[in-house]
Amino acid sequence: GQQLNQSPQSMFIQEGEDVSMNCTSSSIFNTWLWYKQDPGEGPVLLIALYKAGELTSNGRLTAQFGITRKDSFLNISASIPSDVGIYFCAGSATGNQFYFGTGTSLTVIP
């Protein structure tokens, strides 16, 4: 299957700090999605990206569709305790099959 490398695997940060994570694939994608998952819940869609170079924000979250179409980046500014969770990237070339990264576990220390 398609391999998506997501890094870092985990992050421990102080409240108020900025966070960056990224995802790379071995293939070109036409869609990148970023999700947050809380324990015992399903993933919740945060940001969707559809064009190379696209930069999209959702509140304190900003995501970018890499120019090569093989990577994507998510930034969280001024982290707060409720940002805690696991963040997943997902990519697709066709829209009907998405491949997921292994997740970045974020811990915010008050």
Next chain:
Amino acid sequence: NAGVTQTPKFQVLKTGQSMTLQCAQDMNHEYMSWYRQDPGMGLRLIHYSVGAGITDQGEVPNGYNVSRSTTEDFPLRLLSAAPSQTSVYFCASSRSSGGYYEQYFGPGTRLTVT
């Protein structure tokens, strides 16, 4: 709107038993998918459907069957459960219009096979 709903939320099966995980969406989405999530791994695609009557295999289809008779429903069947199928199962749906594929997930079914 309820979005994507899944039942049951929890299930315990014995090896060899069969069961169906239910998934329904009320967003009139054409695309629906089933994923499994195992510790330390991302979500892996089991089967997907691009519309009623059309299904296809994903990355890990063995041991699972699906059908899609209506736009709303996409059940996942385990014909003979095995311990390796212990996992959390998520159903997702997405629209397909205009090339914008925003995929939304249900709350999941936690399955344990003993």
